[in-house]
Amino acid sequence: MPPTLASMIAEAIALALACSVTDGDTIRCGDERIRITGIDAPETRACRQGRQCVEGDGQAATRTLENVVSERSLSIIRLGRDRYGRTLAVVYADGSNIACAQLAAGQAHYVARWDNRRLVAADCPDLAVEQS
Numbered sequence: 001m002p003p004t005l006a007s008m009i010a011e012a013i014a015l016a017l018a019c020s021v022t023d024g025d026t027i028r029c030g031d032e033r034i035r036i037t038g039i040d041a042p043e044t045r046a047c048r049q050g051r052q053c054v055e056g057d058g059q060a061a062t063r064t065l066e067n068v069v070s071e072r073s074l075s076i077i078r079l080g081r082d083r084y085g086r087t088l089a090v091v092y093a094d095g096s097n098i099a100c101a102q103l104a105a106g107q108a109h110y111v112a113r114w115d116n117r118r119l120v121a122a123d124c125p126d127l128a129v130e131q132s
Contacts (some may be wrong), residue, residue, distance in 0.1 A: 019074055023041060024041025024064070024065050025040060025108060026086065027069065027074075033085070033086040034076065034089050035084075035087065036089065037089060038115035039109065039114070040114070041062075041102060042056035042058040060107060064102065065101075068102070069091075072093040074093055075091070077089055080116065090120065099124065103124055103127040110127065
């Protein structure tokens with residue numbers, strides 16, 4: 001039987017160590033790089049050749065995420081790893097899904113195929129269904 005959202009949240013680890021924002025959809029907590037599932041934010045550097053990147057201001061997306069997580073208690077629901085070795089996770093800042101905050105601020109786009117277990121869609125359904 002698959003775990004319920006409530007059981008996953010109960011198992012989420014509240015972080016005691018400081019986390020920093022890498023870009024608009026990635027944070028670093030200690031040595032762990034965490035890719036926020038369900039969203040794609042603009043790149044902070046040039047888009048690599050052959051890749052389709054989200055348009056927008058990557059620096060603004062990074063600053064917005066910094067404001068979202070600044071001085072807040074983070075909880076992480078780890079869902080796996082991506083091909084770059086980053087942890088794929090849903091991250092909550094004081095109980096609010098940070099992917100929803102990025103979507104609401106217009107600093108990221110929802111990507112349904114990256115929404116592991118549809119947790120982003122469940123947390124921010126009005127925003128998630130607008131984009132894919």
